[in-house]
Amino acid sequence: MPGLMQDWSLTCNRILDHAALQHPHREIVSRSIEGPIHRIAYRELRARALQLAKRLDAYGIREGDRAATLAWNTWRHMEAWYGIMGVGAIYHTVNPRLFPDQIAWIVNHAEDRLIMVDLNLLPIVEKIWSELRTVELVVVLTDAAHMPETSLPVVPYEDWLAEVDGDFAWKELDENAAAGMCYTSGTTGDPKGVVYSHRSNVLHAMAASLPDVLGLSSRDRVMPVVPLFHANGWSLAFSAPLNGSALVMPGARMDGEAIWELLDAEKVTLTAAVPTVWLMLLQYLEKTGKTLPWLERVLIGGSACPRAMTEKFETVYDVRVMHAWGMTEMSPLGTVCSLKPEVANLSGEALLDIQEKQGHAPFTVEMKITGDDGAPRQWDGATFGRLKVRGPGTARAYFKGDGGNILDGDGYFDTGDVAHIDEHGYMQITDRAKDVIKSGGEWISSIDLENIAVGHPAVAEAAVIGLPHPKWDERPLLVIVPRENATVTKEDILAFMHNKVARWWLPDDVAFVDEIPHTATGKIKKTALRAQFADFTFSG
Amino acid sequence: MPGLMQDWSLTCNRILDHAALQHPHREIVSRSIEGPIHRIAYRELRARALQLAKRLDAYGIREGDRAATLAWNTWRHMEAWYGIMGVGAIYHTVNPRLFPDQIAWIVNHAEDRLIMVDLNLLPIVEKIWSELRTVELVVVLTDAAHMPETSLPVVPYEDWLAEVDGDFAWKELDENAAAGMCYTSGTTGDPKGVVYSHRSNVLHAMAASLPDVLGLSSRDRVMPVVPLFHANGWSLAFSAPLNGSALVMPGARMDGEAIWELLDAEKVTLTAAVPTVWLMLLQYLEKTGKTLPWLERVLIGGSACPRAMTEKFETVYDVRVMHAWGMTEMSPLGTVCSLKPEVANLSGEALLDIQEKQGHAPFTVEMKITGDDGAPRQWDGATFGRLKVRGPGTARAYFKGDGGNILDGDGYFDTGDVAHIDEHGYMQITDRAKDVIKSGGEWISSIDLENIAVGHPAVAEAAVIGLPHPKWDERPLLVIVPRENATVTKEDILAFMHNKVARWWLPDDVAFVDEIPHTATGKIKKTALRAQFADFTFSG
Ligand SMILES: Nc1ncnc2c1ncn2[C@@H]1O[C@H](COP(=O)(O)OP(=O)(O)OP(=O)(O)O)[C@@H](O)[C@H]1O
């Protein structure tokens, strides 16, 4: 027997409709690529997104077509998303920090028909233009007055938009239709395309907004420093308007000073980015003596948030740290470390112990950890296993079937991460499955070893990889970038780590390097590191 | 092109699964019908709900079957809901405060196969038993030791449950399948059956949990004084476990003292009920000098929350009042009066002006107000019109097609309420469409007049109805129940109301009565009042 409730499809345009009607005057403040601070309200932004949808329709963009965006966080990038979705097409965010070759590969793989590109990123498109096989048109996100010289088939966004009026209705779509696309960052292999649906974006934004997740309200002023092209922009382009939160968009400038200026001038209450961004901000604050009087919460994810960073935010600047874990394949939020009543009254080191964890899964995210046999392992906060997830915001396949079947028999997606979960549901990532070191049938967490090593005052960065070992299968090698002007020996480091982990976890050797290879999103690239040390043999 | 995200149906069991996994030890505290306070955690409650589903399956309850519950708020009522849904059947909450004839009519109309009934409500079932045409079995929500003598085909819940183990899996259901059923309260006509789907319950619970709606977190301890049989229990049986909030269930005792005892002993942070309940609590507090040190928020809806009540909660007891509007047909939440940034800094009378409004619609609820021509009216906080709503939590039809087509051309449901909406989206109910007084082509709000009249110190209760008038079509009659021992005249009242409304709104006459008729949910029954005054003619 069917229920008798209304059909109301979960399409992304509903979110912007809601913001425009219920929060018409709430603003999106952006540092424009041209320079000045720009302000627009949700009602206007919706009108312009509708106008863009009409313009795309007039141009000939059809349902299911892909349109790339190569852009920083500004109001125009938001309009691009909603306009593209509004005509039934698919926004495809491309990371400008990738190598040009990778960008060309991704755009060709996605078969993007057009690229909407920021003024200062046009040179990238020029560089790869000859390689692009499907792109017909380049829309430069500026006006005619700011257009640079170029030989590409370009139009200036503002003037192109003005060729039509805004009298248009969102295309009516099935909620399961594709809405957006984002390639994984390529830390562990070739990038693969994740295809979000309207439904997954809407449900994910609702879950992400809940009080124990981001807790977004109309009184929040949210600054996504995390770019929209990183893992679906952490959903903030959906969850902020869904709750009528104001948005503050940093544009192309993400140095400590630029970030602080916006945090302060725009009275930002919640901001989000990867740890490296916060490192820059904290250095700026220390250097200048500035403070963060308005900021209430900072969301930190993408890679593990160092304990010292959490401590500094919490104790020096009185900002609540929300450690989070997610992936491109998960829309992207998987867990957020908010405080359940069991831990809400902790403080000091005990609280930091909790905040070091990546947190617990909100409604719509189901987790399990499994052993090599695929059987679930217990949630005791110590036993670790492969982390697998299920839910409406998680991928069931990659674009064009790349990677084949990615779900287990119960429909769970293997995250490629290794984690333990405690009895209250708090999950902690201990490693990537590809990076875990299998020594004599037991698992050693490379991340745990790295976290301890970076605690040594002479260590700037540390990475641990497993190398083949005749007796134990694999043993850990610790690779270290020393701090400038610091001198440190293998013996110093191992003595420092002694007693902080089980004796059999201790690295068999320590190598000193000038630099550790990173991905475009700032993560340690262990594949490259393993290649670099392919011929290494343990000394002792 | 379809998105490539997982199919994960929005069925209600997901909510309890989440609570059991992520909040296994969070408790549901109930005042049991047998007397003592009872405690159970979500993990156990889920196990018992699965056991009940298995028991119902063994008995022969099938997908789409209806099972009535005639019960107060306790853990067993929660188990009944989830157990019934878990086997694919439909929980049908019945209001024990209705006249027995109405209960029999509703149970027959729903074709319930069984009734799960509280110990102290069994006499109702006995009284109507001979009229019931479809009920086969009566499950008394107690154990064998507490079973009363009866001639009905009864089983004691606990012992019946114990006949099976808990090894069962939730039935796999389409998210659009019916999950629950609730009849409207019959204020304006015959009760009609609203049929919730799994999807509508889940989406509604997610929307209701958002920070600007109820803002439920795992740190909340929620007491639904509003019974589960009122308008889908205001969704709290879904939204509390969805967020891991603890639940405090008042059982059969809802007097001021009993409510205060639980609020205090169980450190309740959020509670919800109709204004009459809070009147009793406030009287108890005044009499005893008790306070509300733990309570943070009180949700008040079902009928308009008097300004004086809001003021008392806010200023005397430091409790935030959340005025809300909803209907059985809306799952039920339509609007909640939380504070957007435009009004967040108001205080005193200006804040009360906002809180007198029923609030703004969350994501998933779309509102419009229309004139007699069906065209939308502007949102200026003054122009009123028929309030119409659309969304996944709103009915598209009544059970068995009663009432015919209930949606307009754009898919909006006519609430039967009259309201205005301001530019920030705050809606205020000014009347029921059936009660609005049409005087010379203009509308007069009966509720506005009532609110002013009850401000007179000698008035205990007031109701305004429109009566036929030769010149103006209709004119208002004010009906008053004077306070005990108070003497008051028509002239006193009219002089008091003078200057508080437009002159042409002033009632043409005032009638004094001992009692005003009410529905089972405590609302003024204007149909009955109009019948009572059918032969009345205006004196002046
Ligand atoms: N808070 C965190 N702590 C530790 N690791 C994290 C955290 N947040 C995210 N990660 C890591 O980032 C991964 C998701 O990143 P993303 O989807 O951007 O691509 P990637 O996994 O780095 O690249 P690829 O999948 O192409 O190898 C997670 O699987 C996890 O390994």
Ligand SMILES: Nc1ncnc2c1ncn2[C@@H]1O[C@H](COP(=O)(O)OP(=O)(O)OP(=O)(O)O)[C@@H](O)[C@H]1O
């Ligand atoms: N905060 C409020 N202020 C004023 N009226 C309210 C409020 N909340 C609810 N109501 C009224 O209650 C109605 C919904 O109540 P409910 O669904 O319980 O049944 P009913 O409308 O009273 O009965 P029936 O539909 O059978 O006539 C709304 O349509 C509205 O008229």
Ligand SMILES: [Mg+2]
């Ligand atoms: Mg990955």
Ligand SMILES: [Mg+2]
């Ligand atoms: Mg009604």
